[in-house]
Amino acid sequence: MGQKTPRIYSVELNGAKDMKQTDKGDGKDKYRGLQDNCLELGKNQRKEHLTKEIDLDDHKLSNKELETKYHTNIVTGLSSTQAAELLARDGPNALSPPKETPEIIKFLKQMVGGFSILLWAGAILCWIAYGIQYSNDKSSSLDNVYLGTVLALVVILTGIFAYYQEAKSTNIMASFSKMIPQQALVIRDSEKKIIPAEQLVVGDIVEIKGGDQIPADIRLLFAQGCKVDNSSLTGESEPQSRSCEFTHDDPLETKNIGFYSTTCLEGTATGMVINTGDRTIIGQIASLASGVGNEKTPIAIEIQHFVHIVAGVAISIGVLFFIIAVSMKYRVLDSIIFLIGIIVANVPEGLLATVTVTLSLTAKRMAKKNCLVKNLEAVETLGSTSIICSDKTGTLTQNRMTVAHLWFDNQIFMADTSEDQLKQTFDQSSGTWASLSKIIALCNRAEFRPGQERVPIMKRVVVGDASETALLKFSEVVLGDVMEIRKRNHKVAEIPFNSTNKFQLSIHKTDDPIDKRFLMVMKGAPEKVLEKCSTIMVNGQEQPLNNSTAEAFYTAYMELGGLGERVLGFCHLYLPADEFPETYSFDVDAMNFPMSDFCFVGLLSMIDPPRSTVPDAITKCRSAGIKVIMVTGDHPITAKAIAKSVGIISANSETVEDIAKRLNIAVEQVNKQDAKAAVVTGTELKDMSEDQLDEVLTSYPEIVFARTSPQQKLIIVEGCQRQDAVVAVTGDGVNDSPALKKADIGIAMGIAGSDAAKNAADMVLLDDNFASIVTGVEEGRLIFDNLKKTIAYTLTKNIAELCPFLIYIIVGVPLPLGTITILFIDLGTDIVPSIALAYEKAESDIMNRKPRHKKKDRLVNEPLVVYSYLHIGIMQSLGAFLVYFTVYAQEGFRPSTLINLRVEWEKDSVNNLEDSYGQEWTRYQRKYLEWTGYTAFFIGIMVQQIADLIIRKTRRNSIFQQGLFRNKVIWVGIASQIIIALILSYGLGSITALNFTMLRSPQRQMLLLVVTIQASVLVCGCAPRHSHLGVR
């Protein structure tokens, strides 16, 4: 144990974490007096939720009773043997990891989801068909076996691929959650030992001190100045003092219990372990979170919907033509084979892989932008998000106190609060400023950790609390080397800050060689500081403090306080040299120095400022139709101030209270419809019914929830989901995990987030920055748009693949396109282009439209299907048929001859089938011609898919707005199509199983000519989608 023991679950980044904790600490006390709040009441209510689950009475027992209960001894601890027995009985003191779905189940899930079922059905039908064929005729061709095998392979490979993708992103997470083993100082066999915290058992006596993480739930037996941070458990940001007295019936309230995974901030304590592992309070909450069901992601619902459409079309057309075929006196076996053909033609075999690749490409892109996606499908969920419930601290703000305003010479000055401030630009010429800056630099105990000279000031690690750190950094920026200044102004005495005094004081020898007076500097709660002053400095001159100056002070104080800022007052006093000679010995306990008649110098206010990228991100959200709701445990005034400065509450909107104040009427008299914004506190929320919450959520576009507990977050999320919204929630604490789970997309903080939060979340923000969410939203919307394009592209050729069967069955022409060839289109030429559509850049309006309504704006909707099937699809089929008829006519079979030729054509015994010119063909020669026809039809579809690809580039923009060359991958896709087609029709022409033949070159020229005409018609086909049909 010791200072160096890193806290588990947290990553130290420039000491930000430390700051946050201390900031939540004494800082709050300083201005708590300013505004009254019903904190105590709130606390009680917030905890109810948890209390119900907790059955703990150890806090009520005396030490003796405890010893008996746990068979231990407070002085000597457990014996090693006892401990070993208990460890064997209770298991290690660690949270059991969330239940992992067995890998094999995950894998099988990938194998049977969505299209896979259809494909499996197709494959099995193929095998059945072969079985029937084989039982009729032992020499029947193996085509159906090949086909079935290919279909099965497609499913298996796609499944493996999807599984691999999923596993990859899970692995990234696994590396995250690697815990640093924690140590605990325990008394066993009367000896102090350091053992891994995992080996703790109930009854162990452990010692903790400031900076340690509490290794288990402990009942304190001895405590000295012990304060703990329970924020991750209860959401309370103030440090809680701990002692060994039983103070409250509620185990969460009583002071003599320390909870597992909370942090001891200061002081020391000894305690007895009363709960370990999953039986700890945190463990119970963690298991609660796993009880909240995971909702299906919107994209999963969309894909399912798509599968239903495609399967519906496939099965109904299949069955319809099965009936037609049977009534046309085809053999049942043949009809079954037609059925298979129709299903194969209808199922976009490659789409599954394409969607997975597309999603993982985007996930990769998002990871680069600091959004780590755990669940691939969450990529799109973010895009359909309509409400973001965001944390304040760390997400919207920089998570560090920074000096925001100064008040001196009766003026408020604004300080730079951006992330990388290099200098402060306010007017620094006044004499008052010289004094104020000196107080700021001297009356401060914070210090830079040594060895950081090269680090930018704002990034240096500081030892000290958040306010002092802010002041130190501020003065370092303004004055230069503060340490040097402090060295020159030697400190002779000091009273540190405490919550009773509410001030900090130090006495220094000045660096002025002439002036031998001691300088007494003080900072603290402004009203306390002012009490001790009799003069005020204006423009470097001391003036008596009268009513008007005092009033100016209060106005400034209220104004800064109203901005949600933490205000500190500064004053000084030069001690007369005659009374306090250089050798004077100051005694802080005896207070042998004056404590009144100080000279008030100025006010300074600090805030955890918003991240500079956030206001812009919020504006983007707003124009994208996303409602941003702030949910924070912080004080309403601070929350509102931050909300205003980042734009969650826009500049010209008012809350009911604002209006009341402006019109000088009672809150009840205000017309609620005039207010656009609302600040709801946890207390108010507690008293609201579901309907009331719904009303708040629907009637105010701008909402801030302040003083809320993490449990209430869950209530808010559920409220939002009742409005049919897709809700994104950010969170970091253990208690956030149920809300993160419940949300459509849970976003955990990568830096400040606890392990439980990361586990429950779908996405991890690596930089904790709200702006990253917005980039994520943009990517998510882009992926939805692009998936739509991909699907439209993929669906189009379905008709061109289906028509050959229908024409074959009804008109009786030789089969224009074989099933194997269809697979070559679906899994060959079309794969790269459809993935290439994922690289399509955002259309200009992507962040200017409302988020899609999850029940109305479907991935695959009627216009898309109609446009793909009935417009482009039909055109494609006509084009491909033209090519098919051309090939047959040029070889001797004119279209008129082809009609109803099917039966003769396919008879193996007919080896002298006459064509239109009197030539006679053997069966194999015909088969070869049929394959040439397949190839021609294939090329026909392929070339038209190139045109289709180009028109699919856009949904809203015109093709020229979108630009033909911005997405280079599209051209790679087109090249791949052509190359694959060339290889198939030239390179593999000799492999008969593939059914490809070489096309003669004049034929090909003819093809290209014909197809180009068709393609240009296709491009003209853009016209109808802008027509009254609203088709895209």
Added chain:
Amino acid sequence: MGQSSMVLFGLILLFYLVFYGFLAALFTFTMWVMLQTLNDEVPKYRDQISSPGLTVFPKPVTALEYSFSVSEPESYKGYIEDLKKFLTPYASEAQKNLKVCANGVLSEQKGPVYEACQFPLNLLEACSGENDPDFGYSQGHPCILVKMNRIIGLKPQGQPRIECTGNSKGENTTTLAAYPPEGNIDLKYFPYYGKKLHASYLQPLVAVQLNYTASSTPKEVTVECKIVGSKNLKNYDDRDKFLGRVAFKITMRA
């Protein structure tokens, strides 16, 4: 509301009518243009049938298996009728107007009128059906006609003939007689100029007659015929079992 949706429906209907009408017109037009590029007399390409297949007559009911009983005329009646029907264009009266061509040379013609050469039935001797209307089936010596598929412009090199070999089970031996002698196919029947120009064209035929020596029944024999004697006529292709060759089985019961 109802009215405006009716209007919308009408517009959509109109759109589809116009759209599909346009597509149909475009398709018809391009098909017409494509057909215009074709030649009426000769197909544009003949690359897929460079070498002819062999076929046999009468057409067997099941895949290339003849089965009949000598003593039951009903069992071979179908074969005889098929043969007769096939040989109708070869009747002397039908051939009256055809040219008597010189043997052994290709009868290349420049048009505009293309004449066909006579194929006198008596070349088939015992299998001509002139003397034996039963084509030998009643005597147990059945005739099978073998012919080459018509291919426009095909000019065989050398002296093509059809060579048949019989294979029977056990010790039975079969002798095969071929008419014209040695199964010769005269070059004067080539080249073929297509259905339109060469309407009266008669294909040269070769008849194979089986003579069983053994008396045991049933008699089973597998006959394999192929084109030999011509370099440019292939008689073997591992995928096409009928390219320049044909195999069939005859089962004859008493």
